[in-house]
Amino acid sequence: MADRITLQVARYRPEEQSAPTFQEYEVPVQKDWVILDALNHVKDRIDGSLSFRWSCRMGVCGSCGMTVNGVPKLTCATFLTDYAPGPVRVEPLRNFPVIRDLIVDLGDFMRKLVGVKPWLVRKEEKPISEGEYRQSPAELDAYKQFSMCINCMLCYSACPIYGLDPKFVGPAALALAQRYNLDSRDQGGPERMEELSTHEGVWGCTFVGECTKVCPKNVDPAGAIQRYKLEAALDWVKGVVMPWGGR
Amino acid sequence: MTPTHDVILVGGGGAGLRAAIAMAEVNPQLRIAVVSKVYPMRSHTVSAEGGAAGVVGADDSLDEHAYDTVSGGDWLADQDAVEAFVQEAPRELLQLEHWGCPWSREADGRVAVRPFGGMKKMRTWFAADKTGFHMLHTLFQTSLKYTSVFRYDEWFVTRLLVDDGRVHGVVAIDMKSGRVDTITAHATILCTGGCGRVFPFTTNASIKNGDGMALAYRAGAPLKDMEFIQYHPTGLPFTGILITEAARAEGGYLVNKDGYRYLQDYDLGKPSPTPVLRSMELGPRDRLSQAFVHEVEKGRAIDTPYGPVVHLDVRHLGAKKINSKIPFVRELCLKYQNIDPITEMIPVRPVVHYMMGGVHTDINGATPLAGLYAAGEVACVSINGANRLGSNSLPELLVFGARAGKVAAEYASSRSDGPSSAVFAQAKDEERQLQAAFRGGSGKGEKLAPIRDEMQKAMEEGVGIYRTGASLTGAATTLRTLQERFRNVSIDDHSQTFNTERISAVELGFMLDVAEAIANAAVTREESRGAHQRTDFPGRNDGKYLAHSLVSRNADGSSTVGYLPVTITRWPPGERVYGR
Numbered sequence: 001m002a003d004r005i006t007l008q009v010a011r012y013r014p015e016e017q018s019a020p021t022f023q024e025y026e027v028p029v030q031k032d033w034v035i036l037d038a039l040n041h042v043k044d045r046i047d048g049s050l051s052f053r054w055s056c057r058m059g060v061c062g063s064c065g066m067t068v069n070g071v072p073k074l075t076c077a078t079f080l081t082d083y084a085p086g087p088v089r090v091e092p093l094r095n096f097p098v099i100r101d102l103i104v105d106l107g108d109f110m111r112k113l114v115g116v117k118p119w120l121v122r123k124e125e126k127p128i129s130e131g132e133y134r135q136s137p138a139e140l141d142a143y144k145q146f147s148m149c150i151n152c153m154l155c156y157s158a159c160p161i162y163g164l165d166p167k168f169v170g171p172a173a174l175a176l177a178q179r180y181n182l183d184s185r186d187q188g189g190p191e192r193m194e195e196l197s198t199h200e201g202v203w204g205c206t207f208v209g210e211c212t213k214v215c216p217k218n219v220d221p222a223g224a225i226q227r228y229k230l231e232a233a234l235d236w237v238k239g240v241v242m243p244w245g246g247r
Numbered sequence: 248m249t250p251t252h253d254v255i256l257v258g259g260g261g262a263g264l265r266a267a268i269a270m271a272e273v274n275p276q277l278r279i280a281v282v283s284k285v286y287p288m289r290s291h292t293v294s295a296e297g298g299a300a301g302v303v304g305a306d307d308s309l310d311e312h313a314y315d316t317v318s319g320g321d322w323l324a325d326q327d328a329v330e331a332f333v334q335e336a337p338r339e340l341l342q343l344e345h346w347g348c349p350w351s352r353e354a355d356g357r358v359a360v361r362p363f364g365g366m367k368k369m370r371t372w373f374a375a376d377k378t379g380f381h382m383l384h385t386l387f388q389t390s391l392k393y394t395s396v397f398r399y400d401e402w403f404v405t406r407l408l409v410d411d412g413r414v415h416g417v418v419a420i421d422m423k424s425g426r427v428d429t430i431t432a433h434a435t436i437l438c439t440g441g442c443g444r445v446f447p448f449t450t451n452a453s454i455k456n457g458d459g460m461a462l463a464y465r466a467g468a469p470l471k472d473m474e475f476i477q478y479h480p481t482g483l484p485f486t487g488i489l490i491t492e493a494a495r496a497e498g499g500y501l502v503n504k505d506g507y508r509y510l511q512d513y514d515l516g517k518p519s520p521t522p523v524l525r526s527m528e529l530g531p532r533d534r535l536s537q538a539f540v541h542e543v544e545k546g547r548a549i550d551t552p553y554g555p556v557v558h559l560d561v562r563h564l565g566a567k568k569i570n571s572k573i574p575f576v577r578e579l580c581l582k583y584q585n586i587d588p589i590t591e592m593i594p595v596r597p598v599v600h601y602m603m604g605g606v607h608t609d610i611n612g613a614t615p616l617a618g619l620y621a622a623g624e625v626a627c628v629s630i631n632g633a634n635r636l637g638s639n640s641l642p643e644l645l646v647f648g649a650r651a652g653k654v655a656a657e658y659a660s661s662r663s664d665g666p667s668s669a670v671f672a673q674a675k676d677e678e679r680q681l682q683a684a685f686r687g688g689s690g691k692g693e694k695l696a697p698i699r700d701e702m703q704k705a706m707e708e709g710v711g712i713y714r715t716g717a718s719l720t721g722a723a724t725t726l727r728t729l730q731e732r733f734r735n736v737s738i739d740d741h742s743q744t745f746n747t748e749r750i751s752a753v754e755l756g757f758m759l760d761v762a763e764a765i766a767n768a769a770v771t772r773e774e775s776r777g778a779h780q781r782t783d784f785p786g787r788n789d790g791k792y793l794a795h796s797l798v799s800r801n802a803d804g805s806s807t808v809g810y811l812p813v814t815i816t817r818w819p820p821g822e823r824v825y826g827r
Contacts, residue, residue, distance in 0.1 A: 134356030
């Protein structure tokens with residue numbers, strides 16, 4: 001194993017540059033280091049101006065997504081040695097406006113997230129004093145997978161549809177909508193259907209499946225979207241065949 | 248002049264979001280701001296794993312939860328606060344259930360509970376072993392439906408604005424633009440979490456720099472019980488990633504290099520094949536971390552490139568239980584340690600995890616400064632005393648987040664006056680200082696990283712699991728020198744757009760202040776209690792120190808330590824008994 005590796009890091013400082021460039025840094029290769037450790041080595045020892053987000057370093061806060069050799073990755077969970085002998089190319093997540101260096105603008109996702117109403121909707125709230133809503137382990141399993149999304153944005157970065165049409169609600173927000181739709185305690189499905197069964201909603205997805213491939217938490221957004229399409233279609237059929245209400 | 252908002256929350260983790268929702272529900276007219284240096288769902292609550300305690304079982308009682316908490320805290324907790332806490336915790340956990348939190352369930356659909364360290368009954372609610380993650384996302388997603396909650400995402404607070412003993416808001420940097428702005432409010436609630444990053448080896452995220460503690464301390468509010476630092480007994484070597492106590496609650500063993508369950512040698516009970524509550528691996532964290540140090544001294548630990556370790560063995564639980572009850576443990580071991588706990592033992596060592604101390608508050612989260620509140624790990628109410636029990640911190644941030652939210656909302660609703668011109672003059676001054684800062688001062692210019700590294704080393708060597716007067720004084724002296732060097736810090740980055748180096752510099756200043764407060768509180772307490780173990784004063788001294796330490800900052804940056812008696816209601820100080 002070589003003891004040094006070259007990082008080719010995308011730099012973009014809007015106050016100084018009109019377009020991104022690459023800067024090379026040579027860092028030591030250590031067995032336990034992830035890409036994020038190498039970036040922190042650069043920031044602490046070589047160039048304090050290199051900018052990126054990170055926080056938990058255990059794959060659950062969702063801050064440190066970047067494009068590593070062309071693939072969206074959580075850099076805290078991606079080992080440097082996997083890229084030996086290098087060089088390793090580190091770029092910001094794709095399909096997002098870049099604010100600075102490796103930091104992208106998440107504003108669009110944050111707005112879309114609110115749009116899918118990612119909260120429990122009840123026609124009537126049961127008083128807390130009456131205890132919990134019962135939910136069997138099987139009912140929990142029905143949505144659990146979609147509740148594991150850490151909002152890391154790797155799926156948006158991988159999604160070719162979002163790349164072409166920024167109006168597309170996108171994988172994570174749709175998976176989170178399904179997380180609530182499939183929750184036995186929730187009654188907000190019809191409300192969300194209005195938002196989701198549009199061209200920008202689930203029908204925007206052509207089932208490329210890249211989102212599911214890159215998801216670090218096995219959420220399977222593509223599966224969530226396909227399932228929703230089926231439900232939306234059945235809903236439409238029921239509406240036509242049984243106009244008095246099939247639901 | 249009318250303030251920008253009615254209430255500002257600094258920090259958007261579990262405590263901050265719970266407080267925000269509480270306020271939005273109490274008074275929908277209130278203009279609430281959440282100012283956070285990260286998007287709320289990135290907050291460190293996300294990393295909490297094992298669970299959240301709240302009495303539900305028919306065989307359990309509030310008194311038992313209170314007694315476990317009081318004795319676990321070596322009688323330093325305020326018992327009126329503990330009683331309020333155990334009473335309100337179940338309701339808060341149910342409230343989260345009603346908001347959609349995916350709690351793990353029993354076959355009949357009721358919420359499931361598991362055992363936890365130092366708890367005599369099964370009362371820890373859990374969402375597999377990602378409890379904090381699910382709680383945080385549930386709170387964040389629920390908060391989105393309240394339109395009165397306005398968010399300043401990625402805004403970093405540098406100063407509290409104080410006039411005539413009252414807090415009127417904050418100065419903050421909009422990280423995206425680099426603009427320094429003033430945000431005023433009738434009330435401000437600090438919910439910024441702990442400060443694990445003052446140590447080199449910690450479970451804490453990079454954002455845990457004691458921001459809120461330092462903001463309050465500089466503004467004139469005292470810090471309480473700062474000498475009590477929790478080492479979690481089971482962190483992965485090198486990364487410090489937490490392996491949850493739930494691994495032991497589900498039946499994992501701690502063994503030394505001979506495969507021996509060494510906790511039986513430390514007055515923690517006798518080994519049993521299945522977990523026994525308040526015994527052995529389910530003893531309290533302070534005692535388990537201290538036992539590790541003795542195993543190392545006896546030469547019975549395992550040496551690794553990252554220091555001595557012991558083994559956490561969960562192999563006998565089997566693949567099915569590991570995958571259903573502690574899947575994140577397996578995921579973390581596979582991804583970060585390259586081992587599979589189904590077939591291999593997990594190397595672990597104690598790791599800095601939690602601050603029992605924090606900003607001094609009353610039972611409602613109010614600090615001595617009018618208009619300033621604190622909740623969650625940043626605060627010290629105190630319910631945790633000298634040692635927090637696992638699974639008490641998540642319900643704590645709910646109970647006291649909601650309490651602080653309610654009283655701050657009442658306070659803000661009762662005020663109609665706005666900030667004075669003195670407040671804006673202070674804000675201008677802070678803006679000028681920020682623009683001029685970190686350009687090398689009068690010296691040749693110091694880099695951030697070496698000062699941070701030396702601070703962390705001083706804390707580990709002088710203020711670790713076992714301390715002495717000499718080790719603490721040594722650390723305090725080093726920290727003074729580092730404060731001097733910090734004045735001459737010079738950063739590479741002087742651009743406005745998302746200048747993370749400037750933020751790190753301010754954070755380092757916060758950490759140095761907090762580290763000094765910790766060292767000074769620790770050197771003054773000449774006894775051993777809970778997580779504060781002085782080898783030069785090995786016994787607990789209730790005659791002198793059944794009291795909270797209060798560190799106040801003097802004008803010259805030095806500190807003064809005073810004491811406040813502990814509130815005892817029903818449980819007079821006694822012996823902490825585990826395993827017998």
